[in-house]
Amino acid sequence: ADSACIITKTDTNPFFVKMKEGATAKAQELGITLKSYAGKIDGDHEGQVAAVEACIADGAKGILITASDTKAIVDSVKSARDAGLLVIALDTPLDPVDAADATFATDNFKAGELIGQWAKATLGDAAAEAKIAMLDLGISQPSVDVLRDQGFLQGFGIELGDPEKWGDETDPRIVGHEVTSGNEEGGLTAMESLLAKDPGINLVYTINEPAAAGAYEALKAVGREKDVLIVSIDGGCPGVQNVKDGVIGATAQQYPLEMAAKGIEAIAAFAKDGTKPAPTEGKDFTDTGVTLVTDKPVEGIESIDSAKGAELCWG
Amino acid sequence: MSSDAKAAVSYEEGLKGASEKVAEFQEHKSALKRLQHWLHMTPSAVPMIVLVVALIVFGLLSPNFFKAVTLSTILQQIAIVGILGCAQSLVILTAGIDLSVGAIAVFSSVLMGQFTFRYGIPAPLAIAAGLALGTAMGFANGWLVAKVKLPPFIVTLGTWQIILAANYIYSANETIRSSEIAATAPALQFWGNSIQPGGVKVLYAVFLMVALVAILAYVLRHTAWGRHVYAVGDDPDAAELAGVRTKRILIQVYALGGLFCAIAGWVMIGRFGSVSPSASTGQLGNIQSITAVVIGGISLFGGRGSIVGMFFGALIVGVFEMGLKMVGTDPQWTFFLIGMLIILAVAVDQWIRKASA
Amino acid sequence: MSSDAKAAVSYEEGLKGASEKVAEFQEHKSALKRLQHWLHMTPSAVPMIVLVVALIVFGLLSPNFFKAVTLSTILQQIAIVGILGCAQSLVILTAGIDLSVGAIAVFSSVLMGQFTFRYGIPAPLAIAAGLALGTAMGFANGWLVAKVKLPPFIVTLGTWQIILAANYIYSANETIRSSEIAATAPALQFWGNSIQPGGVKVLYAVFLMVALVAILAYVLRHTAWGRHVYAVGDDPDAAELAGVRTKRILIQVYALGGLFCAIAGWVMIGRFGSVSPSASTGQLGNIQSITAVVIGGISLFGGRGSIVGMFFGALIVGVFEMGLKMVGTDPQWTFFLIGMLIILAVAVDQWIRKASA
Amino acid sequence: MDQKGIGMTQEPLLKARGLVKRYGKVTALNNCDFDLMPGEILAVIGDNGAGKSSLIKALSGAVQPDEGEITLDGKPVRFASPLEARGHGIECVYQTLAMSPALSIADNMFMGRELRKPGIMGSVFRQLDRPAMEKFARDKLTELGLMTIQNINQAVETLSGGQRQGVAVARAAAFGSKVVILDEPTAALGVKESRRVLELIRDVRSRGIPIILISHNMPHVFEVADRIHIHRLGRRLCVIRPQDYSMSDAVAFMTGAKVPDEVAEAA
Amino acid sequence: MDQKGIGMTQEPLLKARGLVKRYGKVTALNNCDFDLMPGEILAVIGDNGAGKSSLIKALSGAVQPDEGEITLDGKPVRFASPLEARGHGIECVYQTLAMSPALSIADNMFMGRELRKPGIMGSVFRQLDRPAMEKFARDKLTELGLMTIQNINQAVETLSGGQRQGVAVARAAAFGSKVVILDEPTAALGVKESRRVLELIRDVRSRGIPIILISHNMPHVFEVADRIHIHRLGRRLCVIRPQDYSMSDAVAFMTGAKVPDEVAEAA
Numbered sequence A: 001a002d003s004a005c006i007i008t009k010t011d012t013n014p015f016f017v018k019m020k021e022g023a024t025a026k027a028q029e030l031g032i033t034l035k036s037y038a039g040k041i042d043g044d045h046e047g048q049v050a051a052v053e054a055c056i057a058d059g060a061k062g063i064l065i066t067a068s069d070t071k072a073i074v075d076s077v078k079s080a081r082d083a084g085l086l087v088i089a090l091d092t093p094l095d096p097v098d099a100a101d102a103t104f105a106t107d108n109f110k111a112g113e114l115i116g117q118w119a120k121a122t123l124g125d126a127a128a129e130a131k132i133a134m135l136d137l138g139i140s141q142p143s144v145d146v147l148r149d150q151g152f153l154q155g156f157g158i159e160l161g162d163p164e165k166w167g168d169e170t171d172p173r174i175v176g177h178e179v180t181s182g183n184e185e186g187g188l189t190a191m192e193s194l195l196a197k198d199p200g201i202n203l204v205y206t207i208n209e210p211a212a213a214g215a216y217e218a219l220k221a222v223g224r225e226k227d228v229l230i231v232s233i234d235g236g237c238p239g240v241q242n243v244k245d246g247v248i249g250a251t252a253q254q255y256p257l258e259m260a261a262k263g264i265e266a267i268a269a270f271a272k273d274g275t276k277p278a279p280t281e282g283k284d285f286t287d288t289g290v291t292l293v294t295d296k297p298v299e300g301i302e303s304i305d306s307a308k309g310a311e312l313c314w315g
Numbered sequence B, C: 001m002s003s004d005a006k007a008a009v010s011y012e013e014g015l016k017g018a019s020e021k022v023a024e025f026q027e028h029k030s031a032l033k034r035l036q037h038w039l040h041m042t043p044s045a046v047p048m049i050v051l052v053v054a055l056i057v058f059g060l061l062s063p064n065f066f067k068a069v070t071l072s073t074i075l076q077q078i079a080i081v082g083i084l085g086c087a088q089s090l091v092i093l094t095a096g097i098d099l100s101v102g103a104i105a106v107f108s109s110v111l112m113g114q115f116t117f118r119y120g121i122p123a124p125l126a127i128a129a130g131l132a133l134g135t136a137m138g139f140a141n142g143w144l145v146a147k148v149k150l151p152p153f154i155v156t157l158g159t160w161q162i163i164l165a166a167n168y169i170y171s172a173n174e175t176i177r178s179s180e181i182a183a184t185a186p187a188l189q190f191w192g193n194s195i196q197p198g199g200v201k202v203l204y205a206v207f208l209m210v211a212l213v214a215i216l217a218y219v220l221r222h223t224a225w226g227r228h229v230y231a232v233g234d235d236p237d238a239a240e241l242a243g244v245r246t247k248r249i250l251i252q253v254y255a256l257g258g259l260f261c262a263i264a265g266w267v268m269i270g271r272f273g274s275v276s277p278s279a280s281t282g283q284l285g286n287i288q289s290i291t292a293v294v295i296g297g298i299s300l301f302g303g304r305g306s307i308v309g310m311f312f313g314a315l316i317v318g319v320f321e322m323g324l325k326m327v328g329t330d331p332q333w334t335f336f337l338i339g340m341l342i343i344l345a346v347a348v349d350q351w352i353r354k355a356s357a
Numbered sequence D, E: 001m002d003q004k005g006i007g008m009t010q011e012p013l014l015k016a017r018g019l020v021k022r023y024g025k026v027t028a029l030n031n032c033d034f035d036l037m038p039g040e041i042l043a044v045i046g047d048n049g050a051g052k053s054s055l056i057k058a059l060s061g062a063v064q065p066d067e068g069e070i071t072l073d074g075k076p077v078r079f080a081s082p083l084e085a086r087g088h089g090i091e092c093v094y095q096t097l098a099m100s101p102a103l104s105i106a107d108n109m110f111m112g113r114e115l116r117k118p119g120i121m122g123s124v125f126r127q128l129d130r131p132a133m134e135k136f137a138r139d140k141l142t143e144l145g146l147m148t149i150q151n152i153n154q155a156v157e158t159l160s161g162g163q164r165q166g167v168a169v170a171r172a173a174a175f176g177s178k179v180v181i182l183d184e185p186t187a188a189l190g191v192k193e194s195r196r197v198l199e200l201i202r203d204v205r206s207r208g209i210p211i212i213l214i215s216h217n218m219p220h221v222f223e224v225a226d227r228i229h230i231h232r233l234g235r236r237l238c239v240i241r242p243q244d245y246s247m248s249d250a251v252a253f254m255t256g257a258k259v260p261d262e263v264a265e266a267a
């Protein structure tokens, strides 16, 4: 049988676990042997390079990759394509986008923008003196981290400094940026620290839903869970459940299973007759879409409710 | 006795009337001398001084720092590291090192959670099972170190990866949400409860940490077992020759360490609310606990130092982290400054010891 | 001489005619005995055996494994760890540890890149500056260890964080693209060039690693400086009393380690094409290099082991990782098995030594 | 092999035959025999590196011989560790002492046999009885004449060379039960302290416990030993009684200047 | 202070006044004086723990005294490390030996003064001349009568106690230049090897180099010493000439059984 590889950033984040599961199911259906690789920690570029090399040596037909370093991986991707493999970027577009044969991805900046706009609209006049906690991913500031953070700030109407990094904004409404590693533990300690710095925080941006859950615990501990707005990104089933429970005000949902399935189909087609997938009309990649999930919709921003979000959620 | 032997030692005649008094000298009892002596005899004194200085500095830099809520937040933030630090101290006192502490804690918390929610086992039983399994993981470390005679660094580097991987595989990376736990198995969140004297919240977890440190300090100082732990770390061959069951002590130390880690895992559920297999403690718990131990003045070569020092070490790190955040340092700079301060704290320790030697 | 003293030693008369021959015994020259002796005298023998076994097992499990391209890929994958391992070996031989190796490598590569592209310095000069700055970082470590007498673990734990944070701050998290480098500063990518005998690509980086290992092996074995490095790790007080400039040696070792790390940073540019401040070597390089060193049979307590062993250690890890990937193991299972194999490799070493003792 | 019936002095208490110990290229024991009779002081003398320490390490379980057998009370034994030998009542002061440098004198003396406080503090909370242990330690050191030890809570690493040796000897003498082995116990000791150790050795014998004494001090050896085992090039050359030979003869035997009659004949 | 003019024997080569060294509660040196004359063998004797090792450690830079001053050749000196003292020609064999256990005998003997191969292998590639170093080591050990060392490449940790001491003494004697200090050099040595060390000490003196010898062996001390410094309770009690007193007197002085006349008068 033909074989393919899926290389994710890590395989400890449920997002990638589900993505891998989706790919595996599809591969089984189409009779493809799928080997999966992952970086050891978030941002493990070298591990991904080693994985690409292993796929080439192993004679795979194609690679699905969620790149840790979108610029740096380009060389490895090129050598894979030179060796005759089809390379598809999932979740995170490469830089430049056309370095991969095709891209099935979320627009992370847009995802951030959506929750930013929603938060601004929800706060209304209070947005002018909001006190915002920014719970980011890590101090190495990987691209998803920057895109979502800056997207959110843009959506909220805060002036960005250098859009390539977070933390250089001067707007006094930002209480501070803290890193969370994208898990509950990090979300909790980061929130505690920011609360100690300014107990008046009333809006919390979080890089993903586990971090949001941690932040909520910290707010609950000081009895402020009801009057602080938390926004997040991902749309995983626990996250959507938390929207329903009122833990998270709104989240931007993305669709990893679809990315994975499309990717496998493309490799199967390529293995059969060499056809390559074409991008979405008018875009240089196939946008698998991002949808705002909230039970408190606001005028002018398209959204679905948590019930609908739960149907579409990914694990 | 042969006669030439007798002749050969005839000069021992001179011994008759030799003095029988134990040598004594006047002591200079100046205050400085006594301070120096105290610093020498009390390994936890220097970390304590560093801690006090850090508190004062941050108190001056940030107006919000010296509020009760800030200080109680610091205490609750170090509860887990403090408990892991107990395990780490024990192991390091035997001249070992345990890189798997964080992994054991996380996996134990996942086991407690999954036993309750996947198999429907009553929470107290699931907790007991989690504690037992954590102990077993520690036991495995100890067995490899003591019986197979592998270097602790290598053993726990291996088990760290094994346990963490097992944790992800077993849990399928699924988080159990806080609200679910609160609804069906509040025992899991026990250590997250708090008392609120004068409105300031103090977690049960904080009391637990203090109690564990106190018990361990007593055991290490006042029981034979504690002395044996020090002896094993000091010189294992000598200890063995002197009649210490070195291997048994090592296995007990690692197993007890495993139990402490599992307790830390239980505390994690209370503190974070949820059960998450990807908690950062799994990756960072070892470095954090080792940092606390070393800043606390315990020698990485074993046999020297006190658990109370470790406690101050954990506090120092907690105070630095919180203090820097409150002063408003950027996360990248915080990281940078904590690096500086780790080195500085130990340098100050070194300097005071030298001055008082 | 007083006469009673003379009488007291009169029995020394018996010494007249004492034998002057150096003691000798027949040796049993059985093949087994000689093998055992060789294993004993050659610290790198056991890792080599483990390596060969691993190669055979994976060759049987995966049909694609025994291809020249696979083997050359493994070599190029371990080039960086191998060079960092040289730095780590030096430090560990002095009974130290260097947690900052990966951070120094990444920061050096960033410095080389940014010097070229931000300030327009010619690439060879930028490379020289990067190498010098890497050496300076190592020197700082050594100075703190030798002069301020801080524990190496704590020093490099601190500088690890400091350097990594400085790296992110200085670079503003910007990656420099491969294509830009290739166009304007190909010297940065020098070690990414390759020769292709019979179509199999072998990177210059691989030759560099082998050369560095060989040079270091020579220096450690055949020069006074090398013996001093061992003596410092063996017993620093004794070395000092015996006339080794312990502090100077320590500083040199860490500084040289820094240079090796900076070289590894240069090699990273060649291997990955681009310059990325978030390269995971910064986070994982220390554990990877320590793993290679320990599997290679160098004692973490200093003074024992060989650099060639480290090289085999790095190869063992490389072969396991590649082998498991080709067999198609899931990532978490790969981590799990590598954990097992780390322990197993050292256990086998231990067992062979015991059997041959 | 029913030595019990034959009487105490006929059959050796501790016996070894054909012991061989090699370290890589070095042969430390070369087919060595050994006998210790009940209740005797047996001295072992020989050149540096003759294999004396290796011999007693083999007897006390600190190393495992490559060949040969050891019997205790007529029964073959194989000690895997010094602890096992101690379990059989063999107490040993090694040349390298075996103390925990960072621990105190009392901690070291009682290592593995600590005293606990009376009452529930001891039985339940298992608290050590430090005052009692310190008093015992102080008494034993005074018996040895080590009057310069000013602080009984000093860490052993801070003791002078001789003080350290004194602590080790005091420990073995105080707790030995079946056989006490002393490897150069007076090497670092002063005149007064050495004398006390010799007295102690006689004391121990008077309690019916046999002693193996390794020493380079000929006058001491000839003074206290009942029999002298002369070791040369990894094996027992001969056993002599101090009454029958002069110190000068013994020195000549052990350095190879002379060959004892029995051996000359046998060869 | 222009001692050069006064002549060699009048003024001490190495002199100390009022040395004090305290370790926490323990007083090791209590206002101690010391004089070493050019070209002499000075023995230092005293009870265990009297402070002999502390004294020579203070003289050789291994510890820094709390009070007091030291002069070498009439010039005040303060050694921050043993290496500094060595730079001034003071070579010392410490009681704890100071060797690197895992390294070979030759490596240890030449530590810090290694021989390099002749030609470019040595000057450019800095390769060690192992055969030369091994031969030198073997010769020095043979001079000491250490014939039981079978393998010159053995790690020092595998040597017997006495062999190890022999290596340390051989090293100091071979390389000492201005003062050689030996702290109990024969403690672990056999009869033959001790004798050779005494000969070696005389050899060194005949090269014009003075020696400080710490020893508990009275016959040896009285045999080789020109003067004997008697140490008691952390200070110099008196200095005697072996011709003027018996060994028994010396023992009585150092253990406090008798008080020497000068001291009795002074008190």
Ligand SMILES: Nc1ncnc2c1ncn2[C@@H]1O[C@H](COP(=O)(O)OP(=O)(O)OP(=O)(O)O)[C@@H](O)[C@H]1O
Pocket (backbone or CB within 6 Å): D023, D024, D026, D027, D028, D046, D047, D048, D049, D050, D051, D052, D053, D054, D055, D095, E148, E149, E150, E154, E157, E158, E159, E160, E161, E162, E163, E188, E190
């Ligand atoms: N671990 C070891 N490895 C290699 N050789 C060893 C080891 N231990 C002892 N030897 C060698 O075995 C021989 C006998 O040593 P042993 O210590 O038994 O001598 P000894 O008679 O006690 O000498 P001493 O009177 O100096 O203490 C010596 O040549 C020594 O070098």
Ligand SMILES: Nc1ncnc2c1ncn2[C@@H]1O[C@H](COP(=O)(O)OP(=O)(O)OP(=O)(O)O)[C@@H](O)[C@H]1O
Pocket (backbone or CB within 6 Å): D148, D149, D150, D154, D157, D158, D159, D160, D161, D162, D163, D188, D190, E023, E024, E026, E027, E028, E046, E047, E048, E049, E050, E051, E052, E053, E054, E055, E095
């Ligand atoms: N590092 C230290 N810390 C505390 N006390 C010490 C230290 N070093 C030595 N002492 C104490 O100082 C005193 C003198 O010790 P020193 O080693 O000088 O004696 P010594 O005369 O050489 O004895 P010996 O003949 O036994 O070698 C002893 O009481 C000893 O316990």
Ligand SMILES: O[C@@H]1[C@H](O)[C@H](O)CO[C@H]1O
Pocket (backbone or CB within 6 Å): A013, A015, A091, A092, A144, A182, A208, A233, A234
């Ligand atoms: O999109 C994914 C997920 O949101 C995850 O939470 C972090 O990594 C991103 O790439």
Ligand SMILES: [Mg+2]
Pocket (backbone or CB within 6 Å): D052, D053, D054, D095, D183, E160, E161, E162
């Ligand atoms: Mg011996």
Ligand SMILES: [Mg+2]
Pocket (backbone or CB within 6 Å): D160, D161, D162, E052, E053, E054, E095, E183
């Ligand atoms: Mg001494």
